[in-house]
Amino acid sequence: MQMDCRGLPITTSSADAAKAIDLAIKSYMDYGTTAGAGIKTALEHDPACVLALCIRGYFFLMLENKALLPRVKQTLDEIKPHLGAATKREQLHVKALEAWAAGDIMGACARWEEILTESPLDLLALKLHHTMTFYTGRSQVMRSVAASVLGEWSDKAPEYGCVQGMYAYALEECGAYDEAERWGRQAVERNPGDLWALHSVAHVLEMQGRSKEGVKWLDYTPEQWAQKNPFKAHIWWHSALFMLAQGENDRALDLYDKSLCSVNSEQYVDVSNQAALLKRIELSGVDIGDRWKALAEHSEKRIHDHMLPFRDAHFSLALAAGGSFDAARKHVESMAAFSAQGDGWRAEATRDIVIPLCEGMIAYEAGDYDKATDLFWPLRNEMSIIGGSHAQRDLFAQIMCDAAVHSSRLPVARSLLSERVLSRGTRKQNWQDYAKVLAALGETERAEAARKQAGIAHESGA
Numbered sequence: 130m131q132m133d134c135r136g137l138p139i140t141t142s143s144a145d146a147a148k149a150i151d152l153a154i155k156s157y158m159d160y161g162t163t164a165g166a167g168i169k170t171a172l173e174h175d176p177a178c179v180l181a182l183c184i185r186g187y188f189f190l191m192l193e194n195k196a197l198l199p200r201v202k203q204t205l206d207e208i209k210p211h212l213g214a215a216t217k218r219e220q221l222h223v224k225a226l227e228a229w230a231a232g233d234i235m236g237a238c239a240r241w242e243e244i245l246t247e248s249p250l251d252l253l254a255l256k257l258h259h260t261m262t263f264y265t266g267r268s269q270v271m272r273s274v275a276a277s278v279l280g281e282w283s284d285k286a287p288e289y290g291c292v293q294g295m296y297a298y299a300l301e302e303c304g305a306y307d308e309a310e311r312w313g314r315q316a317v318e319r320n321p322g323d324l325w326a327l328h329s330v331a332h333v334l335e336m337q338g339r340s341k342e343g344v345k346w347l348d349y350t351p352e353q354w355a356q357k358n359p360f361k362a363h364i365w366w367h368s369a370l371f372m373l374a375q376g377e378n379d380r381a382l383d384l385y386d387k388s389l390c391s392v393n394s395e396q397y398v399d400v401s402n403q404a405a406l407l408k409r410i411e412l413s414g415v416d417i418g419d420r421w422k423a424l425a426e427h428s429e430k431r432i433h434d435h436m437l438p439f440r441d442a443h444f445s446l447a448l449a450a451g452g453s454f455d456a457a458r459k460h461v462e463s464m465a466a467f468s469a470q471g472d473g474w475r476a477e478a479t480r481d482i483v484i485p486l487c488e489g490m491i492a493y494e495a496g497d498y499d500k501a502t503d504l505f506w507p508l509r510n511e512m513s514i515i516g517g518s519h520a521q522r523d524l525f526a527q528i529m530c531d532a533a534v535h536s537s538r539l540p541v542a543r544s545l546l547s548e549r550v551l552s553r554g555t556r557k558q559n560w561q562d563y564a565k566v567l568a569a570l571g572e573t574e575r576a577e578a579a580r581k582q583a584g585i586a587h588e589s590g591a
Contacts, residue, residue: 134287135250139180140215146174158291160324160360179215182208186226195434201230218248234261235474249278259295266513272299290319294326301332309333331367335520338555343371359392366402376589378415398427401443405524425451432460435467438478439516445487449494457491478514498536505529542566557583558591
């Protein structure tokens with residue numbers, strides 16, 4: 130038996146294997162590029178190490194590619210002969226892996242919560258729970274679980290800053306912006322390269338309309354993050370959002386071309402960040418040329434995956450915006466078959482929210498704004514179930530508003546924009562759109578008041 134760097138037992142006789150696991154988890158938490166190699170090293174030292182095998186399975190699933198599920202099953206088969214000698218904590222990790230591989234994300238989260246109750250210093254369980262709770266849209270649970278372990282952590286525990294950053298993000302998603310910013314900045318002071326903590330503060334600045342500060346906060350060069358994994362593209366995404374809010378549309382498009390697309394490879398295309406940014410740039414009135422083509426082509430290869438509703442929504446966006454309507458409809462048909470055959474959160478979210486959302490985006494991109502508005506309207510207050518952050522889901526709110534403005538449903542547009550100018554009142558474009566809709570409805574005085582608000586709004590975007 131060996132101990133990890135936080136004093137938790139690992140069932141292995143190899144000190145080198147335990148050390149390699151520590152280094153792999155550290156790289157994973159730092160969004161480095163050596164986590165997978167670290168687990169490979171651990172297994173070279175001890176091929177029967179249950180925790181190392183389990184982490185290998187986790188890493189396969191993190192790639193969110195259905196084609197890798199057989200490799201996860203193979204890993205689970207390799208674990209079985211050694212599971213009886215493993216600790217309870219390690220056995221619970223294996224149960225979490227089994228649940229996640231079967232598509233039962235809620236079951237996996239429940240197992241990680243069991244681990245954290247007994248072993249609150251299990252950083253891997255906390256990070257995995259944090260990530261998958263994020264993707265299931267359960268902000269309060271994310272905050273509760275992070276808070277439940279914080280009392281056992283201190284600045285003496287390795288990677289304490291990572292826990293601070295996770296708690297900061299959970300606070301932000303629950304609307305506790307001041308507290309979130311404090312925890313996030315503390316985490317960045319502890320580790321300036323902690324992308325998740327940097328990102329947590331960026332979310333606060335985004336939600337509070339502090340885009341000028343945001344541009345400065347994320348003023349990093351690609352060279353500074355050369356050793357970071359593709360998550361860095363999401364930080365560039367935030368940086369581009371701040372630029373759009375400041376009216377720097379060309380600069381945001383340049384960042385798309387030079388930084389977001391740089392993480393793409395033959396095996397991996399970052400569709401979610403890139404489609405979400407490209408659509409926002411397009412909504413800002415910029416001609417984005419043929420940039421949708423590559424995203425649509427890659428998305429067409431993934432229409433039967435259904436690993437996460439959040440991913441399906443962005444695959445559909447790329448297909449529809451790229452004009453690949455036949456593939457987009459096949460994607461919807463595949464989601465319908467998937468949700469009809471399964472149960473649980475993924476099937477429910479796909480059936481109730483993602484399918485009508487995707488149908489709405491197809492209608493929207495085809496120019497049928499009335500149909501799109503009819504499909505979007507019942508979804509407007511139910512979007513959290515697809516996962517992601519408030520900032521990420523805001524794109525769909527923008528599309529809903531744009532569809533309503535372009536349709537004959539002016540009262541619907543007024544309702545949506547009335548809400549939007551209260552939540553995003555720092556943005557000039559929101560007030561301008563609201564003024565136009567009010568004027569079209571004959572509400573002259575309110576339209577003039579909205580125009581005045583547009584004149585004093587300090588951010589240019591929507």
